[in-house]
Amino acid sequence: MTGLSDIYVISAKRDTETIFSFLNHFLPEREETADDYCIPQYSDNPKQVFTKDFEIISFCVSNKQIEQSIYWRAINNKIPEHAHIFFLNDGNIIFGLSTDSSNHEHANNLLKEVKLFLDERYGYITFETAPNACNYDEFMAQINDTNP
Helix, strand or coil, rough: CCCCCEEEEEECCCCCHHHHHHHHHHCCCCCCCCCEEEEECCCCCCCCCEEHHHHHHHHHHHCEEEEEEEEECCCCCCCCCEEEEEECCCCCEEEEEECCCCCCHHHHHHHHHHHHHCCCCEEEEEECCCCCCCCCHHHHHHHHCCCC
């Protein structure tokens, strides 16, 4: 593998059903990459700590202003290799996948498939770069930066 193409699609569907449908569809055999999840994220003095993905997902769905990133890796050498969820501070969510960057056609097809699956219009592909967006407007600016 030469690196990872990262596929990101933004959505207002910040609900557990959509999140777990996405994960079960695109990365059914997965494991969490974190041991725990702090609120606020990366805090040295967290107000809350969760140890399971479903706990932090439920919390973030109920608290629309919370920002949080959750990562999973595929087990059993499945493709795509990773899935990501980025909760934004405006109530939106970014759904992400990572896959071998040497297969551009596969990455492009995944982007189309994620958009179709979520019934969304906006997304992009980048190379080993997490989205640097806290809200919808910042995500849209990143789309413009990746597609000049």
